[in-house]
Amino acid sequence: MIIGVPKEIKNNESRVGMTPAGVYELVKNHHKVFVQSTAGEGSGFFDKDYLEVGASILDTIEEVYACSDMIVKVKEPVEQEYSLVKQGQVIFTYFHFASSETLTRAMLSSGAICIAYETVEDSDGSLPLLTPMSEVAGRMAVQQGAKYLEKPKKGRGVLLGGVPGVAPGRVLVLGAGTVGTQAAKMAAGLGAHVTILDINMKRLRYINDVMPSHVVTEYSNEFNIRKHIQSHDLIIGGVLLKGAKAPNLITREMLKLMRPGTVIVDVAVDQGGCVETTKPTTHEDPIYIIDDVVHYSVANMPGAVPYTSTVALTNVTLPYVLALANKGWYRACEEDEALHKGLNIIEGEIAYSEIVETFGWEEILA
Numbered sequence: 001m002i003i004g005v006p007k008e009i010k011n012n013e014s015r016v017g018m019t020p021a022g023v024y025e026l027v028k029n030h031h032k033v034f035v036q037s038t039a040g041e042g043s044g045f046f047d048k049d050y051l052e053v054g055a056s057i058l059d060t061i062e063e064v065y066a067c068s069d070m071i072v073k074v075k076e077p078v079e080q081e082y083s084l085v086k087q088g089q090v091i092f093t094y095f096h097f098a099s100s101e102t103l104t105r106a107m108l109s110s111g112a113i114c115i116a117y118e119t120v121e122d123s124d125g126s127l128p129l130l131t132p133m134s135e136v137a138g139r140m141a142v143q144q145g146a147k148y149l150e151k152p153k154k155g156r157g158v159l160l161g162g163v164p165g166v167a168p169g170r171v172l173v174l175g176a177g178t179v180g181t182q183a184a185k186m187a188a189g190l191g192a193h194v195t196i197l198d199i200n201m202k203r204l205r206y207i208n209d210v211m212p213s214h215v216v217t218e219y220s221n222e223f224n225i226r227k228h229i230q231s232h233d234l235i236i237g238g239v240l241l242k243g244a245k246a247p248n249l250i251t252r253e254m255l256k257l258m259r260p261g262t263v264i265v266d267v268a269v270d271q272g273g274c275v276e277t278t279k280p281t282t283h284e285d286p287i288y289i290i291d292d293v294v295h296y297s298v299a300n301m302p303g304a305v306p307y308t309s310t311v312a313l314t315n316v317t318l319p320y321v322l323a324l325a326n327k328g329w330y331r332a333c334e335e336d337e338a339l340h341k342g343l344n345i346i347e348g349e350i351a352y353s354e355i356v357e358t359f360g361w362e363e364i365l366a
């Protein structure tokens with residue numbers, strides 16, 4: 001098979017879909033790999049590193065898409081790439097379709113096979129290709145939140161750890177999954193008081209067992225959310241309904257309950273966000289303010305730490321890339337239930353029911 005690795009063109013996205021280690025394995029399995037020139041530079045992998053393990057380097061993104069049976073990348077294709085995607089081509093990447101009807105329609109009309117990292121699902125319900133990036137984003141959420149709580153950044157002017165004689169800052173985490181757990185761990189490490197909410201009691205029991213006593217679990221309901229947003233300095237959104245639009249746990253009207261300078265980091269933005277006023281932002285221009293509440297909602301947070309993120313991501317994607325290349329997408333998905341769940345669009349038809357429900361469409365499921 002011919003596999004293409006384009007350079008990411010989303011704002012400040014410096015990750016790359018494959019490292020030289022991945023090329024090495026594919027070439028060993030008799031596949032041909034085309035990497036766009038400088039695609040790996042932002043993550044510390046140079047053209048010569050790819051050439052050494054048998055890749056060919058192409059100058060333009062057009063050439064990479066044109067010659068490849070399968071494209072392996074990181075983020076969803078952006079508008080400039082829509083017309084490059086070919087009928088029958090496999091695109092293996094994050095898509096987050098539920099957050100963009102435009103992207104969904106573009107991929108439907110391309111005739112490609114879209115396999116989404118974020119919906120590949122193991123039999124225990126875990127999401128092996130989302131987890132490492134959620135680990136990065138959950139940890140980063142506290143770093144970013146702490147920064148925007150500073151007064152010159154428009155925050156309340158609260159130091160999360162506090163100091164002797166002054167109470168620490170308060171962090172409210174919505175969702176006790178991967179993002180939420182990592183965020184709680186980092187915030188607790190800084191000395192902040194943490195409240196974490198979920199509707200899954202198993203997750204709350206786990207958090208209660210492993211975290212220090214200044215991380216407090218509570219059930220997620222509107223009453224508790226309304227209460228806590230009034231007294232917390234930093235709110236981190238890490239809620240997920242797999243493949244679907246995230247629920248709006250904080251409505252526009254609830255912003256008025258918060259103190260001026262409260263910071264919301266809505267990590268769930270890539271699935272539409274769990275705050276009604278969330279809209280996607282970029283690393284270049286990451287925040288906006290509504291009702292004196294600072295909103296940070298960058299949809300590709302791990303893109304800012306590509307040295308860590310590229311390796312963490314490609315560690316887990318490579319076995320699937322190899323299976324898709326060795327067996328072809330149909331057999332690879334037929335033989336692996338986890339990968340099968342990654343199928344979102346197959347040659348013009350939707351294969352993941354939550355997308356249909358999100359947009360209220362009546363297309364027949366593939």
Ligand SMILES: NC(=O)C1=CN([C@@H]2O[C@H](COP(=O)(O)OP(=O)(O)OC[C@H]3O[C@@H](n4cnc5c(N)ncnc54)[C@H](O)[C@@H]3O)[C@@H](O)[C@H]2O)C=CC1
Nearest residue numbers: 133134137175177178179198200220239240271299300301
């Ligand atoms: N912005 C970015 O750069 C990134 C965003 N993400 C996104 O972060 C989100 C969370 O991802 P993960 O932590 O991996 O998901 P996860 O599936 O591990 O955790 C989600 C949690 O939300 C909980 N939940 C569902 N409904 C809830 C409610 N009403 N109240 C409270 N909790 C509720 C679930 O029970 C689950 O524990 C996803 O949308 C993911 O795509 C992940 C990585 C990077």
Ligand SMILES: CC(=O)C(=O)O
Nearest residue numbers: 133270299300301302
């Ligand atoms: C998961 C995701 O959206 C990201 O890593 O950018």
Ligand SMILES: [Mg+2]
Nearest residue numbers: 255256258291
């Ligand atoms: Mg207010």
